[in-house]
Amino acid sequence: DTGVSQDPRHKITKRGQNVTFRCDPISEHNRLYWYRQTLGQGPEFLTYFQNEAQLEKSRLLSDRFSAERPKGSFSTLEIQRTEQGDSAMYLCASSLQGEATEAFFGQGTRLTVV
Amino acid sequence: AQSVTQPDIHITVSEGASLELRCNYSYGATPYLFWYVQSPGQGLQLLLKYFSGDTLVQGIKGFEAEFKRSQSSFNLRKPSVHWSDAAEYFCAVVEYGNKLVFGAGTILRVKS
Numbered sequence: 001d002t003g004v005s006q007d008p009r010h011k012i013t014k015r016g017q018n019v020t021f022r023c024d025p026i027s028e029h030n031r032l033y034w035y036r037q038t039l040g041q042g043p044e045f046l047t048y049f050q051n052e053a054q055l056e057k058s059r060l061l062s063d064r065f066s067a068e069r070p071k072g073s074f075s076t077l078e079i080q081r082t083e084q085g086d087s088a089m090y091l092c093a094s095s096l097q098g099e100a101t102e103a104f105f106g107q108g109t110r111l112t113v114v
Numbered sequence: 115a116q117s118v119t120q121p122d123i124h125i126t127v128s129e130g131a132s133l134e135l136r137c138n139y140s141y142g143a144t145p146y147l148f149w150y151v152q153s154p155g156q157g158l159q160l161l162l163k164y165f166s167g168d169t170l171v172q173g174i175k176g177f178e179a180e181f182k183r184s185q186s187s188f189n190l191r192k193p194s195v196h197w198s199d200a201a202e203y204f205c206a207v208v209e210y211g212n213k214l215v216f217g218a219g220t221i222l223r224v225k226s
Contacts, residue, residue, distance in 0.1 A: 031212060040219075042204050043158070045214065048212075055211060056211055093158075100146035100163075103160075105150075107157040108155075108156070
């Protein structure tokens, strides 16, 4: 297994466009997390899945954001009608189920909205 | 809600010197604590973690951290810094559902 992979690594889009990011977790991990990291800040939790079920969404996740994990494997994060404030690094992580199990992070998708 | 404070935004140390990065957390019960490192444009790599037991934990790359409940701290240390340690370091505490709450990070610069 090559770890958590994210695609694309970089995305530049015009304001108002929709974008979709993909995350492939470590294959045996049933938990998958999305975080957002803006410049000078630590990552902030957005949402997480256990298998295909989305168990929690942060208040940071506005109605323009939607995440799916249809078969409990890869996940997508879509942002509709992007705004300049959406510019950030979007990080995906996966872990085994259980308390305080280690989360493995992907390299992230850097989104720039112009 | 849990929170993590990293008081130092930037730290510069000379290569070969010792390092201590500070982390304070706010959590009612026994916390699960992590230190991650992030190189520019990269994801996060786990350095070490504290769940319970021995309050001095050893990690990768020669790092260690000490959990002090009385001070609500989990400071990261390294006895001799290498130029390759230059990166951003994040302290994090686990919330329900295994979500991580991160501090704002400390950028480490190493001068030769």
